[in-house]
Amino acid sequence: MTVTFRGLIARVAAVGFLAASQATYAQEKTIKIGALFPMSGPGSYFGAQDKQGVELALEQLNKTGVNGYKFVVQYEDSSCAPLPATQAAKRLIEQFKPDVIIGEECSDATLAVMPIVEQSKVPLLNAGSSSIKVTEPGNPWTFRIMPNEVMQGVNLAENAYKRMNARNAVLLFENTNAGIGNAQVFKENFTRLGGKVLAEIGFGRDVNDFTAIATRIAGLGKIDVIPTYTLEGQGLKITQALAQAGITKGGGGDAIQIGTIWLPFGFEQKAGKAALGYIRIVQFDPTDARDVVKDFITTFKTKYNADPTHLNAHAYDQIMLIADVVKRGGKDPQSIRDGLAATKNYSGVTGSVEFDKTNQNTKMDTVHYMETKPDMSWTSLKWN
Amino acid sequence: MTTTIVLQQAINGVVFGSLYVLVALGLTLIYGVLVQINFAHADFVTLGAFAAYFFMHLLGAGYFLSIGVAFLVGAALGWLINASIFTPLRLKGNELLPLIATIGVSVMMQNLMLTWFGPIPYAFETEYSSQVIRFAGIFVSWQNIIIIAVSSVTIALLYAFMKFTFLGKALRAVSQDRETAGLMGINPNYLIMLTFVIASALAGMAGAMLAPVLVLTPFAGTSVIVKAFAIVIIGGFGNVEGTILAGLIVGLIESYTTQFLDPGLIDIVVFALLLVMLVIKPTGLIAERREENV
Numbered sequence: 001m002t003v004t005f006r007g008l009i010a011r012v013a014a015v016g017f018l019a020a021s022q023a024t025y026a027q028e029k030t031i032k033i034g035a036l037f038p039m040s041g042p043g044s045y046f047g048a049q050d051k052q053g054v055e056l057a058l059e060q061l062n063k064t065g066v067n068g069y070k071f072v073v074q075y076e077d078s079s080c081a082p083l084p085a086t087q088a089a090k091r092l093i094e095q096f097k098p099d100v101i102i103g104e105e106c107s108d109a110t111l112a113v114m115p116i117v118e119q120s121k122v123p124l125l126n127a128g129s130s131s132i133k134v135t136e137p138g139n140p141w142t143f144r145i146m147p148n149e150v151m152q153g154v155n156l157a158e159n160a161y162k163r164m165n166a167r168n169a170v171l172l173f174e175n176t177n178a179g180i181g182n183a184q185v186f187k188e189n190f191t192r193l194g195g196k197v198l199a200e201i202g203f204g205r206d207v208n209d210f211t212a213i214a215t216r217i218a219g220l221g222k223i224d225v226i227p228t229y230t231l232e233g234q235g236l237k238i239t240q241a242l243a244q245a246g247i248t249k250g251g252g253g254d255a256i257q258i259g260t261i262w263l264p265f266g267f268e269q270k271a272g273k274a275a276l277g278y279i280r281i282v283q284f285d286p287t288d289a290r291d292v293v294k295d296f297i298t299t300f301k302t303k304y305n306a307d308p309t310h311l312n313a314h315a316y317d318q319i320m321l322i323a324d325v326v327k328r329g330g331k332d333p334q335s336i337r338d339g340l341a342a343t344k345n346y347s348g349v350t351g352s353v354e355f356d357k358t359n360q361n362t363k364m365d366t367v368h369y370m371e372t373k374p375d376m377s378w379t380s381l382k383w384n
Numbered sequence: 385m386t387t388t389i390v391l392q393q394a395i396n397g398v399v400f401g402s403l404y405v406l407v408a409l410g411l412t413l414i415y416g417v418l419v420q421i422n423f424a425h426a427d428f429v430t431l432g433a434f435a436a437y438f439f440m441h442l443l444g445a446g447y448f449l450s451i452g453v454a455f456l457v458g459a460a461l462g463w464l465i466n467a468s469i470f471t472p473l474r475l476k477g478n479e480l481l482p483l484i485a486t487i488g489v490s491v492m493m494q495n496l497m498l499t500w501f502g503p504i505p506y507a508f509e510t511e512y513s514s515q516v517i518r519f520a521g522i523f524v525s526w527q528n529i530i531i532i533a534v535s536s537v538t539i540a541l542l543y544a545f546m547k548f549t550f551l552g553k554a555l556r557a558v559s560q561d562r563e564t565a566g567l568m569g570i571n572p573n574y575l576i577m578l579t580f581v582i583a584s585a586l587a588g589m590a591g592a593m594l595a596p597v598l599v600l601t602p603f604a605g606t607s608v609i610v611k612a613f614a615i616v617i618i619g620g621f622g623n624v625e626g627t628i629l630a631g632l633i634v635g636l637i638e639s640y641t642t643q644f645l646d647p648g649l650i651d652i653v654v655f656a657l658l659l660v661m662l663v664i665k666p667t668g669l670i671a672e673r674r675e676e677n678v
Binding site for chain 2: 041045216243274
């Protein structure tokens with residue numbers, strides 16, 4: 001093998017550059033954040049919007065750093081499902097060695113990942129899974145800033161019965177931990193108040209024909225509310241099928257669809273007139289007058305030229321809460337876990353954060369109600 | 385249970401059954417002629433759906449024109465992929481290579497579409513989606529009427545093509561015995577290409593029909609392809625009449641399972657039927673000898 005002088009110089013320079021950059025990397029203190037987001041499959045809209053929120057937070061934090069730390073994120077596709085989520089979590093922990101992990105969105109995936117993070121002693125900060133099992137019994141390493149299905153379900157049932165004067169309901173839910181759990185909590189609390197559940201209709205994520213489901217519901221007589229728990233894609237088709245069958249307000253009927261934190265902003269525009277009167281909980285209220293919300297909306301619009309959704313907001317909050325913990329001394333998995341547990345009244349974009357002994361955020365100001373208006377815009381109901 | 389609801393669910397079942405038939409026909413054509421399963425068929429459906437969506441929403445074209453565009457996009461893609469990937473692999477003489485290649489094409493197409501179109505569901509609304517006819521307690525949208533009408537005409541034309549035209553007869557000859565058909569002056573490679581083009585065009589067209597009904601994402605076709613495979617098996621691999629019958633039966637099973645049992649049981653009922661068919665009548669609903677298929 002012959003090596004020219006110019007080639008030798010180039011190789012030496014390359015080795016020197018590599019060594020220099022590794023030295024810089026070693027000197028720069030970083031907090032490594034693993035992100036388990038669904039990037040493929042029916043829940044991939046979660047991942048796309050989460051990533052936007054994360055990137056915005058990183059851009060802001062890494063300008064100056066926090067306590068001398070910069071933040072790096074490694075994304076893994078967890079696909080909103082248990083098996084790919086566990087594989088992604090293992091990859092992250094073995095190869096990236098994160099100080100903290102954020103995600104998943106879907107409860108089934110989060111529940112599958114929880115034993116792995118507990119065993120590896122890496123804190124998991126969740127913002128999108130509602131199943132009660134995530135925190136009850138939960139584990140010491142898993143934290144949730146989102147209101148769980150009980151917090152949402154009790155509140156929704158009470159508002160349906162007391163504010164909307166609903167006396168009967170038909171439950172529509174996907175057959176997942178979160179879908180079934182949300183529906184059951186609503187049922188228990190709605191019936192406890194005196195309401196009646198006429199039907200409970202569960203379906204898989206592969207169901208396409210919602211006209212058949214709407215036909216079945218139409219045969220049940222007058223319905224007051226239809227609590228619906230499903231991802232955006234199926235949610236669109238359900239809303240349209242219910243309107244076509246003349247059941248909901250959007251189709252000239254009386255029933256009102258209600259729901260918890262599943263659907264992003266923009267759903268109304270896609271569903272069209274069928275979404276008229278839909279009342280649902282969102283995790284982020286853009287009309288919130290707090291500075292942290294106004295600043296988030298302004299910087300998000302500047303970066304992406306679009307209005308932020310609740311998914312953008314809760315992903316942003318996850319990173320910002322980690323930064324707050326680092327500011328309070330967090331520097332490795334154990335100290336970040338302890339810092340998260342010690343969080344008191346942290347004010348994020350979606351609302352306040354303070355964890356109870358199960359690591360569930362106890363603050364209800366993360367529950368915001370909105371109603372779809374005739375022009376397909378929405379109005380904040382200020383019920384909480 | 386009122387007659388109205390039973391009738392309404394029958395309409396719902398026929399609508400979805402028609403869509404399943406459109407998707408399954410392409411699969412059964414390819415199997416009939418090549419004895420090859422095309423795992424990328426679902427992605428041809430999805431691409432057809434996106435072609436129709438963008439043609440309609442970016443260029444302001446009408447829905448019927450968009451269906452035609454999806455048909456042509458499917459045909460062009462079928463030609464391209466068969467010419468560039470499947471034919472060279474088939475010429476190597478190993479039947480397994482094109483089969484594996486269809487899996488590769490599927491994964492590649494899904495990820496390309498994910499990159500191009502993003503993961504957020506599209507709302508494909510046509511001028512007919514929200515127009516609903518109500519009569520004696522029955523409701524049906526114009527979109528669904530179009531689905532039944534276009535599917536019926538397409539299925540009839542395909543049937544006539546296969547039974548009464550020279551090319552159709554040549555295709556059947558190739559499916560019966562490729563070598564002998566070649567000796568009779570028929571160019572099997574040309575007809576294999578024609579099969580791929582027709583099957584892919586049908587898939588593209590099915591995508592345009594499905595998109596307003598399904599959730600339009602890069603994985604839209606995947607949600608129907610498993611049922612389409614089941615329909616092809618129930619109907620009899622490579623058997624056009626059997627596929628049509630099985631598609632309608634599966635559509636009706638879905639509707640009536642939703643009404644009388646639970647939508648969560650749909651797959652159990654459909655695949656139980658598939659297993660029963662495999663045990664008691666593995667040749668499919670309409671039993672024909674292999675050489676008479678397609």
